[in-house]
Amino acid sequence: EPEVTQTPSHQVTQMGQEVILRCVPISNHLYFYWYRQILGQKVEFLVSFYNNEISEKSEIFDDQFSVERPDGSNFTLKIRSTKLEDSAMYFCASGAGYNEQFFGPGTRLTVL
């Protein structure tokens, strides 16, 4: 069964450093998403991406965040200058349309 994959599983970085989280969505999906989950809190929507552009973003997704689909298979989330409060589990999801979203296993980001 096809699944969303994410790398790395755990990323440790120093405050102020740039990080790139990588995702490979399910191959025939057209809609891509990033969510995050701070420990003990809700899973929160960050951004959705369709047709090579951002279709919606939350207030969390400020200028420090960007997304890219550099080729036909990868979908990345970049955080330019990480802050302590960016420490969270980041989930990538993809969908073929009409709501169903399939989530990857997540990348745990730890900012020191």
Next chain:
Amino acid sequence: GENVEQHPSTLSVQEGDSAVIKCTYSDSASNYFPWYKQELGKGPQLIIDIRSNVGEKKDQRIAVTLNKTAKHFSLHITETQPEDSAVYFCAASISGGYQKVTFGIGTKLQVIP
């Protein structure tokens, strides 16, 4: 924006008993309600969903109900098994191509053998 409330936050049941998780939502425009199961170290996995034109849906031991008037929806797991132990999230969304999903806080279900 949408707000989804979920309770209880933790639930312990004996193996074989039923478990019920309840959620409410705030945005009357929401019309798609997925439920996710998250096991340790994994991402949320869709286990069942319901759309607003349906009041109830069942898949083997799992059933979901939706009361659109009251903006309530619930997950029912019957004949619980130890492998049902996980965190369950309810969520709400507006049907459409790239609509974001708004999650509840999650319920940690423990099934005691």
